[in-house]
Amino acid sequence: MARSKYDVILVSLIKHEKDLWDNGIRDQIAKHLETWFKDVLSHSSVYSNSTVRCWWRYNAALVEDDELVVYFYPVASYGDIPPGKCAHAGGCTFQHTKGMLSEIYVRPVADAPNRAQLLAVLAFHEIMHNKLDAERNSVIPDLHNHFHGNDQKASKPKVGFNDTPSGEEKKLLGQHLDRPVKQFLSALMKKRKPLF
Numbered sequence: 229m230a231r232s233k234y235d236v237i238l239v240s241l242i243k244h245e246k247d248l249w250d251n252g253i254r255d256q257i258a259k260h261l262e263t264w265f266k267d268v269l270s271h272s273s274v275y276s277n278s279t280v281r282c283w284w285r286y287n288a289a290l291v292e293d294d295e296l297v298v299y300f301y302p303v304a305s306y307g308d309i310p311p312g313k314c315a316h317a318g319g320c321t322f323q324h325t326k327g328m329l330s331e332i333y334v335r336p337v338a339d340a341p342n343r344a345q346l347l348a349v350l351a352f353h354e355i356m357h358n359k360l361d362a363e364r365n366s367v368i369p370d371l372h373n374h375f376h377g378n379d380q381k382a383s384k385p386k387v388g389f390n391d392t393p394s395g396e397e398k399k400l401l402g403q404h405l406d407r408p409v410k411q412f413l414s415a416l417m418k419k420r421k422p423l424f
Contacts, residue, residue, distance in 0.1 A: 234280050235282075235291075235296075236295070239286065249300075249334055257347050261352065268280075272403065287417065288413040294409070296358060298355060304333050308415050323364065327412040
C-alpha cells in the first residue's frame with residue numbers, strides 16, 4: 229500500500245567545514261534530489277500520488293524497506309565499503325552483508341563551482357545502482373551498459389554524470405521505486421566523531 233510520503237534519507241558523516249560542507253550545500257543537495265524525485269514518483273505505479281522528502285537524518289528509525297539511504301563521507305577510505313570495491317572516486321554502491329550501501333565522497337569535487345548539484349547527481353547515480361543493478365537479483369544486469377551499450381569509450385558521459393538525471397533515468401527508477409532493497413543502516417545508527 230502506498231504511503232503519503234516517500235523518504236530518501238541523506239546522512240552526513242562529515243565535520244562542518246565552511247569551505248567544503250555546510251548547511252547551504254546540504255540544503256541544495258536535498259533540494260536538487262527532491263526536484264528530480266518528483267519526476268521519479270510520477271513514473272511509479274505505487275507512489276505517483278505521494279510526496280517525496282529528501283532530508284538529512286541521523287537515526288535508523290522508520291526506514292521503510294523500499295526507501296533509500298545515502299551516506300556522505302569526505303573520501304572513500306573513511307566509509308564502510310571495503311577497499312578496492314569502488315570504480316571511481318565520487319561514490320560507490322555495494323551489497324554489504326548488512327544491506328545495500330551507497331556512499332558519496334565530497335572531497336574529490338570540493339573545487340567544482342556547482343558542487344552541490346554535482347554531489348546530488350552523484351547521489352542520484354548511486355541511488356540508481358542501489359535500486360536497479362547492485363543487488364544479486366537486480367532489475368537490469370548493468371546500469372551503464374543499459375543506457376550506453378558495450379562501448380566503454382562512448383562519447384556520451386556515463387549514466388548519472390550529466391548536469392541532471394535524464395527523463396529515461398528517472399522513468400526507469402520510478403518504475404522500480406517500490407522494489408524492496410534492504411539498506412545498510414549501521415553507519416546511520418552509529419554516533420561517530422567528525423572525520424576531519
